[in-house]
Every structure is written in structure tokens, then in C-alpha cells.
Amino acid sequence: MSASTARIFISISLVMAALAVLCGTTRIADIGPTIFFAVLMASTILASAGASFLQNAVVGLSAAFGPWYLQGILSGQGAIGAIVASVQMVTAATATGKASSLAEHEEQERQVRRRTRRGPR
Secondary structure (H helix, E strand, C coil): CCHHHHHHHHHHHHHHHHHHHHHHHCCCCCCCHHHHHHHHHHHHHHHHHHHHHHHHHHHHHHHHHCHHHHHHHHHHHHHHHHHHHHHHHHHHHHCCCCCCCHHHHHHHHHHHHHHHHHCCC
């Protein structure tokens, strides 16, 4: 296994380990919020480090094949970035803009409780 292949394998393993930890937390019924937050932050850092390492390894490997391959990798990353930004803009433009706040939700609950206390008319 070459050095570039090993770097790619290690980085994919890091990302998969972070995903496995997150999937494992769904099976734990009574995990405290502090512990869950710590596990979430650790797995996020692990996944981000793995993704960064993977990007670096793939660009390094493609550079070994010449500028044509490096251009393909970088153009693909740019195209995906543009698509993601476009989807975010379309999503923001089509959003209804009506996000209910906690206060509105609590007021709705109070009204429902008042109606149920009165009983049927």
C-alpha cells in the first residue's frame, strides 16, 4: 500500500469511526445531555479532521498523476460547492418565514389547556 493510499484509507476510517460513534449513541436510552454533547463534539471533530485529511490525500494523489487529474478534482469540488450554495439559496427563498417561537408555542398550549378544562359546550 502506497503512502497516498494509506492516507486515504486512514482518513476514511476516521470518518467511519465518527459515524459509528454517532450511530451508537442512538442505542443508549439514558445518556445525559452533558455526556452526549461531549460525544457529539468529539465525533464532529473526528469527522472534520478525517474529511480534511481525506481531501488533502485525494488532492495529493491526483497531483501525482498530472495537472489534468488535479484540474478534474478541483473543478469537481468547485461545482459541488456551487450546487450546495444554490440549493441553500433556493431553500432560503422558498421558506415561509413563519418560525414559531417558544413563547408562541407555550401560548398555544395554554389555550388548548383552557379549552380542555372548560369541557364540551
